[in-house]
Amino acid sequence: MSNDTMVQSRRTVLGSCLSAIAFGVAGCVGDSEETDDEPDERGEGPETLQAGNRVLNSSFPMEVYDPETDTRLVQIHWHGQRSNSHWHQQPLDVPLDRWETYEMRALDRDGEIIQLGEQQPLQLVMVRTEETPEDLLEKEIDGNMIDIRGRNPGRGEYSFRLVSGNQIEWESPLVQLRVE
Known part of the structure; x- marks a missing residue:
């Protein structure tokens, strides 16, 4: 395996890891856009607050x-x-x-x-x-x-x-x- 291929593989792995971390963090601190599973400002939704x-x-x-x-x-x-x-x-x-x-x-x-x-x-x-x-x-x-x-x-x-x-x-x- 050439050095270029190893560097590219490491970059791919690192990029994938960073993307996964970003998605994980975004799920907890992401924007406040509501989905169908989240209550609206009146507290109404699948599990109301x-x-x-x-x-x-x-x-x-x-x-x-x-x-x-x-x-x-x-x-x-x-x-x-x-x-x-x-x-x-x-x-x-x-x-x-x-x-x-x-x-x-x-x-x-x-x-x-x-x-x-x-x-x-x-x-x-x-x-x-x-x-x-x-x-x-x-x-x-x-x-x-x-x-x-x-x-x-x-x-x-x-x-x-x-x-x-x-x-x-x-x-x-x-x-x-x-x-x-």
């Missing part, structure tokens, strides 16, 4: 913040369906044997925080997957605030639900939590 009588933000419906510093720790990037959506900046780190407070911000279509709690139309619930150890962490939820204490080192996956009484109004994609 409706929670009770509130329409959630069509791009970033839920975020978790450090309430002391107002630093966003993780956020959902919505791609039109729960199965296609995911959390950015995960896993969410939880300290071992120490309580940490996190603020959950469910955002409406205008980016305004939806108040959650016993006296509100929507309440926040955190649910672990069956694969997540039951003794991974402890949690207490009060309105938009979640206190979490890691009990054992490891990882788990949880979903956040917006509920009205016993009715699930909306459920997040799974987020990874890491106790260290």
